[in-house]
């Protein structure tokens with residue numbers, strides 16, 4: 001039978017801010033008891049980046065016990081896998097984050113009949129050898145990831161998404177856990193979320209099928225499309241320019257009724273063939 005000391009157990013108030021929950025769940029200085037639903041929805045998503053499952057055991061009475069180790073434990077494993085013939089000097093230099101190796105562990109008990117989750121420090125577990133921000137540098141919590149995904153799906157630029165997520169997270173009391181959020185990560189998450197939606201914009205292996213697919217795509221969207229090919233003869237050689245021109249009937253109508261080409265501009269390297277995109281601007285008011 002599991003012996004549970006109840007005297008020192010803390011039942012955190014339901015209205016704690018995420019940052020406060022985050023702190024409690026990082027250090028686990030005293031056992032915490034949290035209603036199961038609250039744990040799943042509001043606690044675990046905040047710390048999923050700090051703790052990784054070490055083992056799991058289902059007891060006869062249906063309760064589940066899982067031990068979790070700090071994510072920074074992994075760095076110890078990778079550094080001990082160093083090649084043996086590497087000199088001590090070299091090893092000291094190449095070792096990954098030596099100051100942050102961490103052996104902190106927690107034990108989490110799902111007390112099914114009470115619908116309570118009990119979190120306690122693993123027996124003799126040392127303190128973390130690092131701050132909670134170090135954990136956050138390694139991996140993003142589920143809570144932050146969800147915030148980023150919700151913004152990324154709206155398809156604006158990664159820097160703007162990063163700013164929006166920071167502001168939003170601060171309002172939610174999650175400010176600390178987004179302070180390490182990097183633009184690069186936001187880009188990656190955005191790619192994961194948006195990638196499948198934009199798969200029709202990814203190129204094929206050859207120019208010919210890329211062009212024909214682009215044309216089909218534009219025609220499907222109601223554009224007029226034409227191919228062109230122009231040869232330039234000079235005394236030394238013959239060069240050629242090719243491309244496609246596309247315009248929507250509403251744009252052509254504007255050109256017809258206003259008649260003024262105000263500006264023509266080109267953008268370099270808009271695809272992997274380094275084609276240029278020329279845009280024609282018409283003033284319509």
Ligand SMILES: [Zn+2]
Nearest residue numbers: 070102104128
């Ligand atoms: Zn740690």
